Amino acid sequence: MKTKFILLAGLIFTMHNLFAQNVRFVNSGVIEFEKSINQHAAIRKMMARAGGMISGSFDDYKKSLPQFKILKSTLTFSGNKTLFTPIAEAGSLPGMFGGSLESEQSNITYTDLSANSFTTEKTFFEETFLIKDSPRKINWKLTSEMRDIAGYECRRANAIIMDSVYVVAFYTDKIPVSGGPESFTGLPGMILGVALPHDNITWFAKTVTDKSVPVTEIKPPTKGKPLDNKGLFETINKVLSRWGSQAGSMIKLLVL
Template identity: 50%
Template sequence: MKNILITIICFLLLSGNFVLAQDSHFITSGTIEFEKSSNIYAIFSRNVNKDNEAYMKPVFEQLKKTQPQFKVLKSTLTFGYNKTLFVPTPTENQNSSFGYVVAAEQSNTIYTDVATSSSVAQKGVFEETFLLKDSTRKINWKITDETREIAGYTCRRANALILDSVYVVAFYTDKILVSGGPESFTGLPGMILQVALPHENIIWRATKVNDIKIPETTLIPPKKGKVATNKTFRATLDGAMKSWGNYAQSYYKAFLL
């Protein structure tokens, strides 16, 4: 009986050490598959007001009859060597009805060099493509004690405010040793696996993390587009949409994310 107890205790100790060894595994390179989910109905309804409801309400009703409530788009974040490259997955079926909901689209390709706090972002704005070369966005994150399991990783919550009014909720893991995330969301002590914009009805969520060796030569910035900085890009948007009134705000925020 004594020998059996000793065997059980040894087994439990060995199992505990194995779990700890698994838990201490850190990732330095790989790919992350993301899904962006946008509540089309909620986003579109914010653009309907008393000044345009005569023609916007029928469009909204038609949208609800012909399109699903949520639009889901995929993307891949490749990371390694303190660099990240966020690339949207091309979609074959682009329905024109979604053209009214620019926030639900996903056209940005973003390269980030964490070590130098710099980024190169290729952004499509209507019929034009811009190439923004600038420093990474400074986000004043507030880390909380809340945790959540995402793509097999225990992630900690952090909150922030960007673009003066856009509330951001992110969940990151410190088991991935690159301070990156989807789109241009960075700056936490680990990899961001989920970003939600609750008031914008948009969420990016990691569905799979691939712990693989990534050749550094694959982490290269995009090259096509009209070169600009964040400041000159904002000025271009201001000039193009200055006569749009409040209707411009949804486009403005979508292009600057």
């Protein structure tokens, strides 16, 4: 009996090792993301916050633009460095009210996870800022829910950021880089999906290309007026101080 047990244990150990050898961990490559904005839902909320100060009816706006606006971007990664870059599309359909923050994607974000630093080139109200600081600390809570994204099995995690923004993220430990789109980081693997359910916005990976990327090709942006997170928040508050009830939602979008 003892001999059979030893043989069985040896067989299980051998099979585990063979399986582990076949698991492919991706350490560098390019991820293509799509950001989706539910414009109809966002417009309904904007009109409610404005208290009828926006002219026209909700039905008029629904007829004038598609429900979802799709924006594309790439996340290039190598080792512990990532670079999130929006893709400008010629001839893309207009967003809400011609170009509101909800329908745009203007952040170029570089993150060095080893150095605990990030640099973001951020443009709003026709001015460009270069934000240098440490990555946002997010207190993620892992769940048992799983979802397939771009061919990777991903685990769900939830968090609250900026005191009130509910975030749902899906990450894979098969890409052992604690990065993600925009400023979302801090999970034990690459984030391939993010949803802001109360803000009608999602980012989901469509493809993951496993390829060698020289770390020297991943460089931070350099354009814009230098600020840190505190300076950015103070600048935004000053600019939006007269926006009343609209200011809160605008600030959230600007500091993501």
